[in-house]
Amino acid sequence: AFGFLLLGSLVMSMPMVSADWLSVGEAATAVLLVMRLEMHVFTLLFSAGDIQHALTALGRAVALGKIADDDIVADTELPTVKPQPTVEIKSLDYAYPGGAHVLSDVSVTLKAGTTTALVGTSGAGKSTLAALVAGLQYPTAGKIVVDGTDTATVPNVWISQHVALITQDVHLFSGTLRNDLLLAKPDASDNELLTALSTVGLRHGTPAWDRWLPKGLNTEIGAGNPEVGAEVAQQISLARMFLRQPPVLIMDEATSEAGSEHAEALESAARAVARGRTTLVVAHRLDQARVADRILVMEAGEIIEDGDHESLIALGGHYARAYAQWEHGTR
Known part of the structure; x- marks a missing residue:
């Protein structure tokens, strides 16, 4: 100009x-x-x-x-969901408007109460599949069924109540730590909030607590206040999920800081939050996949391998080669 x-x-x-x-x-x-x-x-x-x-x-x-x-439709009774529902993905296709297909005829069932890891190269369609299950995008074809309910037949509010997505983009609300956590469970007591924080590795007396949360639940966080460490922000986000107790939990890079010295704490926190619910993990680090009940390997929008860590290593395919390279690179 x-x-x-x-x-x-x-x-x-x-x-x-x-x-x-x-x-x-x-x-x-x-x-x-x-x-x-x-x-x-x-x-x-x-x-x-x-x-x-x-x-x-x-x-x-x-x-x-x-x-x-x-x-929300008045006087409409919405279906209930078990604490550990089965999630069925049936013949799922997805293409961005005016773009090529990202997912092609993906069909898989996430068994109730299990943790399933999605692995694959960048652009394989992992995050897109996670977003579709979370209701953030609508499939081009196929359907997603949560505990017998087709998500296309219920309001978005129903999906958000039963399926929760946590990503690497963590937002801390301006105010006290207590008020931030109460957004996930408004009627929670201080003891419940402290239990949630302890579950994800933030407890009184630990170095992270003393450094970033010196006033405990009264610590001011978010915009306009001193920043907390990136790993602590992710732990707070995981604590919200623990308080919310969603039946289906999706984690996409929810432990992105796990490459640092805080790896063990963040991975332990993620496992604690995933326990007792049906979980889908977009695993950008293969140590996340290794501990999952099931691993799905994606490539070009399709699932090309399916099994647990031991069976896929024995198969000697894409996952085995990727894991060998990753393991060699972490030594």
């Missing part, structure tokens, strides 16, 4: 000087003033980007606020 403006000034000034409409000095002054507009033009363009981003965020917030109004 600025380039066209400057070039236009130069092109226009030449015939105007030739026709004696402007002096050379006046034309040079005009070009100099245009050059000084550069910073203002770029500031305007950057501000336009911020405004577009803000409008998109506002639209998402309004959409979330309207879910309850749009989805």
Whole structure:
């Protein structure tokens, strides 16, 4: 935009000087003033980007606020779900609008109360499958059945109540740690909150607690307050899930800080939260897959291997080769 403006000034000034409409000095002054507009033009363009981003965020917030109004049908009895439901994925296809297929005829059953790990190369479709099960996207074809209920036949609110997704993008709400946790379970007592934090490895007297949460549940966190460590933020996010107790839990890079010295604590926290529910883990680290009850290997939107750690190692296929490379790289 600025380039066209400057070039236009130069092109226009030449015939105007030739026709004696402007002096050379006046034309040079005009070009100099245009050059000084550069910073203002770029500031305007950057501000336009911020405004577009803000409008998109506002639209998402309004959409979330309207879910309850749009989805819940009065006097309609919604189905209940067992604490450990079976999740059936039937002939699932998905393609982004105007794009190629991401998933093709994916069919798999997640057994009740088990932990299933999704592994594969980047772009294999792991996160897309997780988002579809969580109800964040709608399949192009096929269906997802949770404890006998087709998720396409129930409101989004029902899905969000029974299927929870936790990712690496952790948000801490501004206020005390107590208020942040109470968003997951408003009627929880302080003892329940402390139990949830202890379950994910945050307990009084530990180095992480003393450093990042010196005032315990009264510690101010979130925007406008001192930042806590990335691993602690993820533990707080996992504690919310422990309080919420969703029947189906999906974790996509929920322990992304596990590559640091906090690996064992975060992996232990994730296992504790996954216990007692049907869990799907998008495993970007193969030590997450190793402890899962079942491993699904994806490639180009399809499941190409299915089994537990020992059986897939014995198979000698994609997973075995990837695990050998990963194990060698961690030594």
